[in-house]
Amino acid sequence: MNRKPLRMGKIEAKLPVIQGGMGVGISLGGLAGAVAKEGGIGIISAAQIGFREPDFDRNPREANLRAVKTEYDKARSLAPEGVIGFNIMVAMRGYEEYVRAAIDAGADLIISGAGLPTDLPRIAGESGAKLAPIVSTEKSAQVILKYWDKKYHRIPDLLVIEGPKAGGHLGFHLGEIEELQKKYDEEVTKILAVVKGYEDRYAQHIPTALAGGISDRAAADHAFSLGADAIQVATRFVTTEECDADIRYKEAYVNAKESDIVIVKSPVGMPGRAIRNAFIRRVEAGEQIPHSPCHGCLHKCDPSAIPYCITDALIHAAKGEIDEALLFCGADAWKADRIETVKEVIDSLL
Structure with a gap:
């Protein structure tokens, strides 16, 4: 059992559970706030977040940016002291605007995947928001850690390792998903070895969260046994009373x-x-x-x-x-x- 807090600098979640971002409209302020209230990290998905705004069809960008603030405020009202962040896909048009809107709203954390967030440190600047790229392979971990090190002289505040059992868009080629499911522990071990090299270089721990197919206690325990500091869970939170979906x-x-x-x-x-x-x-x-x-x-x-x-x-x-x-x-x-x-x-x- 792991009930150790998840620490990212001065930000600390009481429990090492991150609720994965789910769009469109599945993890909004209601679900994220409920998870943060219980001591985990609540994540709002920025993907077409303003779909319920009256002007969404006419002005989707404006509607979405407005809803970033609305949904964050909703989550924060539920969890005044909790850790609340956003999942923002690199593949989104207007990516930089959404990152800045989330930071301006007050986000503690930005989790970013669907492409490698190479320029996330530049966009976030000196905001203080914690930055967490999503990787799925040893190669992608090497690329993002090396890039951030060389260009920004920094390391991630958290690294999310998302496996082939995850939901939604997957960071793998179609033909490799089934084979990787059988031996993903090996890939996780390789990714953690890459992380260790940068921890040694910076003399600083990089917390890692394992995601994909973590649906019960056995899967959670296994993730921690591999060396993860936290688990990221999405699917299990869909069938909750607090989930924002219909x-x-x-x-x-x-x-x-x-x-x-x-x-x-x-x-x-x-x-x-x-x-x-x-x-x-x-x-x-x-x-x-x-x-x-x-x-x-x-x-x-x-x-x-x-x-x-x-x-x-x-x-x-x-x-x-x-x-x-x-x-x-x-x-x-x-x-x-x-x-x-x-x-x-x-x-x-x-």
């Missing part, structure tokens, strides 16, 4: 069977894990699904060439419009059998 989204997890969990290809070519539903079957059949005007979410998206709009599909999910939705999930989503509280989830993990 109840029908949560029930889709509860009703899912193991055979329903599949690897899909997103419109921008990245592999992801989701629940097979009516929407996925239409995509698998090659149907071109009409979509709304572009909301400018991801850099590499060409609206004229995509089979469906990922923003539309994820907003349908958050609103509980299940048959029209992309239901991103982790590998163990099928294990959920009831709606719990955030406290119950954390207690079951630790």
Whole structure:
């Protein structure tokens, strides 16, 4: 059992549990605030965070930036003393603006993946917000640590290691996911060896959090046994009372069977894990699904060439419009059998 606090400089979470960021609209201020209140680290997803704003269709960037502050304030009101951060994808258009908006709102921590956040230290400047890149392989850990060392003369405040059992977009090629699942412990050991080299160079500990497929006490204990300082958990928090998603989204997890969990290809070519539903079957059949005007979410998206709009599909999910939705999930989503509280989830993990 590990109930040691997670320390990042002067910022300390009482419990070594980070709630993973889930967009669109799954981990907003309600869930993040509830996790932070219990002593973990609550993470708000910045991905199309303003989808409920009245002007989202006309001015998505402005709506999103406004909602960054709104959702942070909501979380902070629930956990005045808790640790609250944002997950901001490098692949997002307007990435720098979202990072600065999160910092201006008061975020303690910025977790950043979906690409390597090479320029995150420059964007954050002297703000004091803690910076946490996400890596999935030894190679990506080497690249980001070396780059930050050479260009900014600094190391991450936290390193998140996200494995192939994670939900949503995955940091692996489609063909290597199944094989890596069998031997990911080896990759984690290699990543931690890279981290150790930079710890020695800076004479400073770099906390690490292991993510992907951590759904119960045994998986959490295993993560700690490998040397992780914390665990990052997302899927387990979907089926909580406090999760910001519609109840029908949560029930889709509860009703899912193991055979329903599949690897899909997103419109921008990245592999992801989701629940097979009516929407996925239409995509698998090659149907071109009409979509709304572009909301400018991801850099590499060409609206004229995509089979469906990922923003539309994820907003349908958050609103509980299940048959029209992309239901991103982790590998163990099928294990959920009831709606719990955030406290119950954390207690079951630790």
